[in-house]
Amino acid sequence: MTDASASGYGKPISDVTSLLDRAIMGNKDAMREMFQSFLPHGDVITKVEYLGVKGWGSFGRKSFGCLTSHRIARIEVGFFDELIYQEALIRDINCIVYYQPSRLSLYLVVLTIVLLAFVTFGLSLLLLFFINHIYYRLVKSGVVFSVKEGFSVYIFANRMRLEQVKAILDGFSHTRA
Numbered sequence: 001m002t003d004a005s006a007s008g009y010g011k012p013i014s015d016v017t018s019l020l021d022r023a024i025m026g027n028k029d030a031m032r033e034m035f036q037s038f039l040p041h042g043d044v045i046t047k048v049e050y051l052g053v054k055g056w057g058s059f060g061r062k063s064f065g066c067l068t069s070h071r072i073a074r075i076e077v078g079f080f081d082e083l084i085y086q087e088a089l090i091r092d093i094n095c096i097v098y099y100q101p102s103r104l105s106l107y108l109v110v111l112t113i114v115l116l117a118f119v120t121f122g123l124s125l126l127l128l129f130f131i132n133h134i135y136y137r138l139v140k141s142g143v144v145f146s147v148k149e150g151f152s153v154y155i156f157a158n159r160m161r162l163e164q165v166k167a168i169l170d171g172f173s174h175t176r177a
Helices: 016-024 028-036 104-119 123-129 131-138 159-176
Strands: 045-054 061-068 071-077 083-089 093-099 141-147 152-157
Touching (some): 016 028, 028 061, 045 152, 045 159, 061 152, 071 152, 083 141, 083 152, 093 159, 104 123, 123 131, 152 159
Antiparallel strands (some): 061 071, 071 083, 093 141
């Protein structure tokens, strides 16, 4: 449980597990509640998105991105409700780096598995059914917002959720303009 009310910010996050489950299912109100616990009163959330899992299933970190009228923020929730919150004021952001990894390394892994088939009498070919899923669990796309004093806000996403990252970027561009 995280109590953000002691610092004068929002209300405490209550019942993290069910709130997290609803947020993962795409419930925008649950995502807003997660972020509102950390934001000052009066900061209006304009965009909030679930961006996927970084890592392996229950052991991975669930990633969420948020854009408000004054901030860009992220929350990652890990194993046993580990929570990482990071934010930056929009006016302090110097540059943005958008990253989508090349598929070349995926193709090299597939080629290696195929070549191993000769040594393993074809058993390594069974990995081909899972390699795409495994690869994108470990290799993430996303955005880095570089802030003054060398601080950065990293928002990672699954490749299939890049549209949500682009929506946050579009909202950021409109807010900043």
